[in-house]
Amino acid sequence: MMRAFTALLIAIAMSVAALSVAVDEKPLADPAKEAMARDLMKELRCVVCQNQSIEDSNADIARDLRQIVRERIAMGDTPDNVKAYLVDRYGDYVLLEPPFKKSTYFLWGSPFIFLGLVLYMVLRSRKAPVVPKPLSADEQAELEKILGKREEDK
Amino acid sequence: MQRFVPLVIVLSMFGLFFFMMTDEDRNPNEIKSVIIGKPAPTFSIPGLEPDAPALSSADLKTGQPVFVNFFASWCVPCRAEHESLMALAREHGARVIGIAYKDTPDRALAFLDELGDPFTKTGADLDGRVAIDWGVTGVPETFLVDGSGTVVYRHWGPIVGDGLEAKVLPALEAAK
Numbered sequence: 001m002m003r004a005f006t007a008l009l010i011a012i013a014m015s016v017a018a019l020s021v022a023v024d025e026k027p028l029a030d031p032a033k034e035a036m037a038r039d040l041m042k043e044l045r046c047v048v049c050q051n052q053s054i055e056d057s058n059a060d061i062a063r064d065l066r067q068i069v070r071e072r073i074a075m076g077d078t079p080d081n082v083k084a085y086l087v088d089r090y091g092d093y094v095l096l097e098p099p100f101k102k103s104t105y106f107l108w109g110s111p112f113i114f115l116g117l118v119l120y121m122v123l124r125s126r127k128a129p130v131v132p133k134p135l136s137a138d139e140q141a142e143l144e145k146i147l148g149k150r151e152e153d154k
Numbered sequence: 155m156q157r158f159v160p161l162v163i164v165l166s167m168f169g170l171f172f173f174m175m176t177d178e179d180r181n182p183n184e185i186k187s188v189i190i191g192k193p194a195p196t197f198s199i200p201g202l203e204p205d206a207p208a209l210s211s212a213d214l215k216t217g218q219p220v221f222v223n224f225f226a227s228w229c230v231p232c233r234a235e236h237e238s239l240m241a242l243a244r245e246h247g248a249r250v251i252g253i254a255y256k257d258t259p260d261r262a263l264a265f266l267d268e269l270g271d272p273f274t275k276t277g278a279d280l281d282g283r284v285a286i287d288w289g290v291t292g293v294p295e296t297f298l299v300d301g302s303g304t305v306v307y308r309h310w311g312p313i314v315g316d317g318l319e320a321k322v323l324p325a326l327e328a329a330k
Binding site: 047048050060061064065068087088089090091093 | 182183185186187188189256281282283286287288289291292
């Protein structure tokens with residue numbers, strides 16, 4: 001039983017390795033460059049599959065883009081050069097992390113704006129509670145009357 | 155009165171989301187083209203016909219607006235838009251250049267034999283690299299290049315429905 005279970009675990013572990021896409025392609029001979037290329041692939045969006053990086057997408061175009069990344073890294077391009085090359089063609093959308101520039105100030109700033117709003121609301125609700133007006137003489141008398149009645153009832 | 159404030163907020167957000175969801179210009183699959191307003195990318199690829207001359211970016215600078223259509227015989231939406239391309243070429247006298255994307259030339263030619271050939275010139279982008287230079291994410295996509303060689307319009311996806319009348323033809327008029 002235990003043996004069969006172990007075998008199953010190994011089989012699953014191996015199939016997971018087979019699922020990682022970029023492995024099935026020819027890696028670069030230089031391991032340092034291949035690592036650089038692979039890291040870069042994780043930062044690039046597969047342009048047809050919304051939020052997948054080209055590193056883990058099966059799409060045809062993702063494979064083409066991986067090939068381009070490897071070629072350019074092999075040619076000696078820096079990761080920034082390769083990004084610029086792809087942004088020239090597909091725009092900033094191809095970068096999974098949007099760059100910090102004029103058109104994205106609000107995007108990057110919005111968490112702080114909301115944080116500020118929440119802080120403001122919290123601080124406002126924590127303001128010193130309103131102290132009630134002291135009872136007037138009449139009210140005090142009324143209160144004592146009621147309380148006194150209750151004492152008698154007991 | 156104040157108790158209606160949350161309702162008004164919720165309703166206006168609903169309206170905003172509904173507008174953004176149904177607005178055709180906000181299709182999340184459609185990446186805004188970044189080459190509009192820029193010179194068309196340079197390229198040189200073999201023609202589709204066996205003895206045809208190469209197709210290159212020089213073919214785009216004719217002083218006249220020209221369409222560049224990326225298609226493939228294996229692409230179903232291309233089949234759907236073919237009628238529009240035929241109308242562009244035949245009825246509106248536009249020059250249309252066809253680039254077969256990742257297709258074997260014989261299959262692409264068979265496709266044109268079957269449905270008609272709207273193209274003044276064709277080329278074979280065998281490995282899809284020219285398409286990437288144009289920022290194509292999938293076929294079909296159609297670009298309009300003006301007489302000076304600047305990309306002025308990109309139609310994402312097939313030209314079907316009122317796409318030809320409402321978008322493509324006005325863009326052609328503007329480019330003339």
